[in-house]
Amino acid sequence: MAVHKMKMGFMFIVTYMCFLAPVHQAHLPSATISDLSFKNMDFAMNLYRNISSYHDKNIFFSPLSISTSFAALLMASDGVTHEEILKGLNLEELERAEQPELIPTLFQLLHEGIVQNGSLKLDQGMALFMRQQFAVKEIFKGQIKRFFDADIKSVDFADTKGSIRFINEYIKHKTENKVTEMISTLDATTQLMMINTIFFQGAWQMPFNPNLTENAPFYIDNYNIVQVPMMFLEDKFYSMEDVPLGARVLKLPYQEGVSMLILLPNKGMDYTVIDDGITAERFLSWIKKLQKIKLEVNMPKFKMEESYSMHNILPDMGMASIFNNHANLTKLSKEEGLKVSEVLHKAVIEVDETGTTAAAATTTGIIAYSLPRTFTVNRPFFFFIYHEDTNCILFMGRVIDPTTN
Template sequence: MLLRMDGCARQHSQTQIMATNKMKMGLVFVLMFLVTPAQQAPLPYSSILNLSFKNMDFAMDLYRKISTYHDKNIIFSPLSISTSFAALSMASDGSTYEEILKGLKLENLEQADHPDLIPKLFQMLNGNISQNGTTKLDQGMSLFVDQKFRMEKTFEEQMKSYFLADIKSVDFEDTNASVSLINEYIKHKTRGKVTKMLSAIDPITELMMINTFYFQGGWKMPFNPNYTYNAPFYVDNYNIPQVPMMIKEDKFETMEDTRLGARVLKLPYLEGVAMLILLPNKGVDYSTIDDEITAKRMLGWIKKLQKTKLEINIPKFKMEESYALHEILPDMGFTNLFSGSANLTKLSKDQGLKVSEVLHKAVVDVDEVGTTAAAATTIGIIPYSLPRTFIVNRPFFFFIYHEETKSLLFMGRVIDPTKN
């Protein structure tokens, strides 16, 4: 995600997606602050679960806003966005601070006698999520600070303490060197998934806040690529492309939301992370489901999952999506940040700081195997019966979440799996 000030338009090169036999996600969240003349203007575990719920609620609202702009594929990381704005809240004060918390739906978590409660909760949440053994969930925060910029010491210490931020000094007037340095940093943090994120930097840039989130997980029950076959995917009545369809028969957790008119399937990764697929029933328009997806509803799906023998058919897909969130966030209450009245005095006493751009980019690559191959042989004697089927051959939603904390890492919708 790239967040900028002053609304200066810049072009970015396309993110290159490595063609590997793995399920991978890489995401970059970047906040850029440009200084302009002023006239241009110890905690209970239940609190972590509450934070995850609030983040999920924010994610569903953001999804609905994004979905009103187009009928295309969607992919974004709610956790990366929430974490970045939580860090930004420490730089803000007054009404700017209040609107960030309200926009993130975190105002009820704030406690006057614990001013650092929210960053502490994010610290605990991210620490819990990162402890996943072979599943890689690496989130990083960094500040690229112009060598002439006077950043408040307290803010710097908080960023290091709560978000383990790297603080790097840079001369933004040397734009070529700055672009090269930051692109290499992002490439390294996302294991090569996001390259050449920036093509140019405004020389009056004072600070860039960068949040990277890299996820790489292998299926707990990988698909056999030899069984992958081409099948029709019904985007609509007139658009029916052929897609590579993965197939597997096993016991999976599933449930049916009869009121919503959809079925839910859980696909677990190797350790502590899972994907939920929400598939509208035949004849149910996916757009009618948008307004019904809530944090409470998703937690209800998870509670009601039951294991059953299934033959599942899931399309392979790759997605890369970018969003100009500064065009969307004002409709969610984030207005002060983008105006000349923005109060970022906890970041710096320098005048004229405001946020002009918030760009978010996420990439996902889903296929048969995952990070590592896994095999197991179980011999049992049971009555033979034909399995029920779960065939994902029409637009669907997906949610990748941390099972212990119920934290939503990625969410999206696939309208056409052939469109990258």
């Protein structure tokens, strides 16, 4: 008698929202957390380059949200699948055979370090939606609750309309109504769905004056120019110039220890050339070499809403088996044929005057402050929203056209 094994789909959805952001100072000099933060940085840069190879449009995503979700899947996986996730997340050097819970523990400590004093508006959550009769191993269920404080909910996936409504309402609530229609279709044979949400809202330490915002040209390229509402602020800012890269860096601090770092390619410099030069080492060198000078800053207001099918992107980064019939998720369940069928990542950001809903110049102080210099963001640029104490990149993006949403 022939035995037919059912191939069970495992849908994994990552959703996150970035809005204007405040931050807080955590006191975590721990080298292990620093190691994780650094590895996450490199993962962010690698993922960015992979996404950018598909198109030359705006990009915005949360590397922390994606890496946290797959860190949870590390606990569910074994064999080749486990090794691929480790390598894809750039976490191989942090794996310890004698400490199987080290990586999830570091993610837990990193999250606690970021939100330690409670003043940072960063809500991150994880949820497992399981088919009502789906048998998840108790060890995994306990781990994902302990390390990621995950909600575990039973869903009747056969009722697709009811499941879609229930899950979208959950996401809408977790992102404070910013992500409202995460999923529109659902396979009735879905066994398990994982969702990670991250919501960040902050206010600038030095707000822009709305009365000074005026329309100004933004040069997408040599042939395309758009008019954008350009914000203006004159003050003392931390800035530096990366001469070898051909770009300038500006730090725009939010309240309570989170900042946006703007990377602006020099005039005439193709931003695609800079892509390959953005690394974790370089990011840290920018932060270390920042110097405070008086600047006139001109920055466009912009909104972005970006969605990515990560199951089409991550295999190019070596994470392939988890999405096919060779997936090894034996630590998740005894049920056979499990695989991740879908990974969706949706990111939203709004930057305005009040905040965001992210070789050093060697000049003497007298000269630096005698006349205001200008930092005019009127061409494609990169930005990073990061937590200062841990150097953890919460969000990362590229703006090619600030008028497209």
